[in-house]
Amino acid sequence: MRAAPLLGIAIVATAFGSAAGAQTPPRPHNVVLFVADGLRSRMVDDSTAPTMAALARAGVALRNSHALFPTFTTANASAMATGHMLGDTGDFSNTIDAGFEVPGAGKSLTPFLESDPVLGDVDEHYSGDYLDEATILKLARDKGYSTATVGKLGPALIFDHTERTGAKTIVVDDLTGSPTGIPLSPEMTARLQAASLPLAAPSRGENGKSGNMATPGTHSANVVQQGYFADVTTRAVLPLFKERDKPFVLVFWSRDPDGTQHNQGDSLNSLVPGINGPTSLAAIRNADDDLARIRSTLSELGLLDSTDIIVTSDHGFSTIAKESRTSSTVKTRFADTPPGHLPFGFVALDLAHALNLPLLDPDDGYKTIADGQHPRLGNGLIGGDRKNPKIVVAANGGSDLIYLPDGDTALAKRVVDVLLAEDYVSGIFVDSKLGKFPGTAALDDIALEGSAVTPLPAIAISFRSFDTICGEPVRCTVEIADTGLQQGQGMHGSFSRADTWNFTAMQGPDFKSQFIDPAPASNADLGRTIAQLMQLSLQDKGKLVGRVLSETLPNGAVPAYTSRVVKSDPAANGLATVIDMQMVGTTRYFDAAGFPGRTVGLSSMGPASATQ
Ligand SMILES: [Zn+2]
Incomplete structure (x- = not known):
């Protein structure tokens, strides 16, 4: 058997025989x-x-x-x-803008990384190691x-x-x-x-x-x-x-x-x-x-x-919620979406609608999305063409990523303005190279600007969350999610x-x-x-x-740790992105972030409620 x-x-003898020496540390567990x-x-x-x-x-x-x-x-x-x-690491989410059309993802620019072929393609593209x-x-x-x-x-x-x-x-x-x-x-x-x-x-x-x-x-x-x-x-x-x-x-x-x-x-x-x-x-x-x-x-x-x-x-x-009063999509009928619910791809649809630009589906042969349709997997290329999109939306669930391949700061401002008007958004984080926008924090504030070799998103948005009141908010949190799943099913990805x-x-x-x-x-x-x-x-x-x-570890002392709240300047409509964090020395821990009243667990701001 x-x-x-x-x-x-035999392998043991080789590996440890050659490593033997006066300073050999004890064998690890x-x-x-x-x-x-x-x-x-x-x-x-x-x-x-x-x-x-x-x-x-x-x-x-x-x-x-x-x-x-x-x-x-x-x-x-x-x-x-x-x-x-x-x-x-540059693994900014399950679905990212990879910076190239990924063969293992059907030539999508926005691959889902939970895939062995896709991870192989992305590694190959980034010199053999996409995490670097x-x-x-x-x-x-x-x-x-x-x-x-x-x-x-x-x-x-x-x-x-x-x-x-x-x-x-x-x-x-x-x-x-x-x-x-x-x-x-x-x-x-x-x-x-x-x-x-x-x-x-x-x-x-x-x-x-x-x-x-x-x-x-x-x-x-x-x-x-x-x-x-x-x-x-x-x-x-x-x-x-x-x-x-x-x-x-x-x-x-x-x-x-x-x-x-x-x-x-x-x-x-x-x-x-x-x-x-x-x-x-x-x-x-x-x-x-x-x-x-x-x-x-x-x-x-x-x-x-x-x-x-x-x-x-x-x-x-x-738990997933799919209701919105502000999205342009909730007045449209989609074949697979209950009336009044947000369809998969609502962020891409809302941005394309507000900016009056065409929307291409990277997961369906880059076809142009017509009225009453949504991108197959929620992702979208907005404006420009397949090879030179102005905006790329990577749909993920409780948060989405938005890329601006041209680094266009005027376009960033327009996108931020659209997002600030949507009731499903709670927390906007912008690449600090694009400048500061009232109502938003920087990607750098949440440790997303580092040495990554994959494309850096221009904007990360977290969606609104609230509590269905079960006695402990984090056990029965509901969040808006950009997903093909239904209201009442499950999702994650937000900053609650x-x-x-x-x-x-x-x-x-x-x-x-x-x-x-x-x-x-x-x-x-x-x-x-x-x-x-x-x-x-x-x-x-x-x-x-x-x-x-x-x-x-035995004999290890509990380190000193402190709490900190980072708050952005308010936007014209009063919304500000707040980040609750803890620090051990210079190491940061992010508890929750978003707009006060729209994110479960923003401790300094009181409980988020079901009514906005
Ligand atoms: Zn998971």
Whole structure:
């Protein structure tokens, strides 16, 4: 049943024999980074997620943790993977203006990055590394450690996206077994066969069904697909790592609860229960069950005492609202949108309408959008032509990105004026090179201007959020979202605290026990902390780095931290972008941002309300 154990031992002798010397540091412990995609900090307790709740109680509970804005998956994966904030990684959102027509995305200028082929294309275009910062898995395998990343397509590969052979880092995701996926090595193929596991990942099945305006989405958590990923991890990867007897880093990216909260059919067109219905709760439990399986396998293999487990989520979550009184789109009938609701692509449609410029669809052969139509995936090229658009809108969900390829400051002013008049906007952030505009903050104020090699958005906009009053606003936040999903389904991406407040906890030989960490922490900090635990030497290009969470380590003191509020000059209509943040030294943590009264969690401004 067991394949090639002798080979593993031979590699150990080579890797550590050559490194032996007087100053050899002690062998680091192993790290398991378990990411429960879209798990809200305040949704973990003994009934919803008992494994995570117990882990947080026994180890370190980070009560003040942060996803980075835009609160999307690939963006936050890039931060965990590199220890840098998004201004450096250039993974500004799940959908970006890539600066070129991406073959793996059907020649779209605005690819969705949760794709192995797209990540390959973007890497190739940007000199082999679109993040332009080394990832922790690359550094770990360069040191001779075992590395694997298993789970959700896109974020899983980002942890070692420059190594696509499957030979060095084990990559198992949705595309495993497909011609466009990362191949399995002969060693992993043998391991899977010996464990009687398929060589191809199953699809999401029922869980992948998002429904439409008349049909509810799924009532199934992503149990089958994640069961396969957990099988691969517990029956193939961890036994292999045990035999190799080298330090290892394993990333397990659980699509649940994210995928289920997006697609759930518990609340079609209704804000309640939204993402707090039974299907979403089953998804939280599904992620928790996968963690429990991994933990018990570590125990069975005798690895629990030598392995640090870090559990986090890339971002929080909210229920979708699609109502607006100001958008030009709500008076138009769209075939797939309930009357009066915002269609997918409303930002692109509103800008094209207000500026009286044509709108091209980069995801549908660059055809011109006619009246009563919306861009297929919400993205749009406005004005100019396919090769020289004046404005590019990358639609993402709870926030959108707007690019001005010409760097036209007069056009930036016009776009800002349009956005300031829309009731769905809460918070506008502009590239500081374009100047200062009343009512807006700078991208630099939220750590989005750094050393990135991908195109910098001209403007990032966060959408309005409010509370349906369930006793704790961040547990029942609703947000306007630019999405093909329906009101009542789930989304994230905004600058509300509901979307920035992720769950984070850790337990293991390198961490304190029974410690509640009150200091601010972020996903970029996790990358720095893992690098320190594994003795990896980061060679930073950018300066927007996280910090090592030294207070979670034995003898580490809680650092001093302070709160700060940044407020822009008001626009003519009185709106001002406010940013609530915390600081540890010079490291910034962004709690929430937006227009007062339109964003849940803007602490200095009182609660956001359902009525504007
Ligand atoms: Zn996510």
